[in-house]
Amino acid sequence: MWKKITKTQSDLRRAQSDLHFQTLQDGTKTFYPQGSLGRQGYYVSSPELETRLRKRLHQYYRLWDRIHSTLCCSVGVLIPVMILAVINVWGVILVASLGQFLGWLHARLYFAKYTKEMEPVHIANSLVTHWSEWGKKVHPARLFSYMLFLLIFIGGGLCLYIITNEPKMLICSAFFALRLVPYGIATYSKCFA
Numbered sequence: 001m002w003k004k005i006t007k008t009q010s011d012l013r014r015a016q017s018d019l020h021f022q023t024l025q026d027g028t029k030t031f032y033p034q035g036s037l038g039r040q041g042y043y044v045s046s047p048e049l050e051t052r053l054r055k056r057l058h059q060y061y062r063l064w065d066r067i068h069s070t071l072c073c074s075v076g077v078l079i080p081v082m083i084l085a086v087i088n089v090w091g092v093i094l095v096a097s098l099g100q101f102l103g104w105l106h107a108r109l110y111f112a113k114y115t116k117e118m119e120p121v122h123i124a125n126s127l128v129t130h131w132s133e134w135g136k137k138v139h140p141a142r143l144f145s146y147m148l149f150l151l152i153f154i155g156g157g158l159c160l161y162i163i164t165n166e167p168k169m170l171i172c173s174a175f176f177a178l179r180l181v182p183y184g185i186a187t188y189s190k191c192f193a
Helices: 002-019 045-071 075-087 089-110 127-137 140-163 167-192
Strands: 020-025 029-031 039-045
Touching: 002 039, 002 045, 002 127, 045 089, 127 140, 127 167, 140 167
Parallel strands: none
Antiparallel strands: 020 029, 029 039
């Protein structure tokens, strides 16, 4: 059983790593350090460099999996954040946006050692392509857990709007609904592509 769980985690990290790489029409490989958030890519000059980048990505996602599991999947965080939404919806939006920005910044700095020596690509990353490919590769249970987490916040905001009749609760629900869009793209590609 433990070997199966370890293999599933390894497959997920490999799929996540694949999403940082794209092959251009001429066959050249490119690397996007920030994944879906990254607009700046870099040419991968050799297979050895790709191997080093993939190893580094594996470490990066192992760290983020631990952080995500600790924060997002524990009821001890969900309840205080929902209480915070009642007190100050702007605080929830700020915390979620700050978390996204810090994730982007962390990826940028985490791979700076490699990217400073790589030649930049002048082709922007496509968010729709990124999330479609991610949806095809990620395990359905993981995709479901992300969507469930966001749906809890959307539903909580709508319930609080019905109870309190405060427009800020609708704003909170709309914010989390917007964050649900990438996972909607991923789910569509998983189910229908």
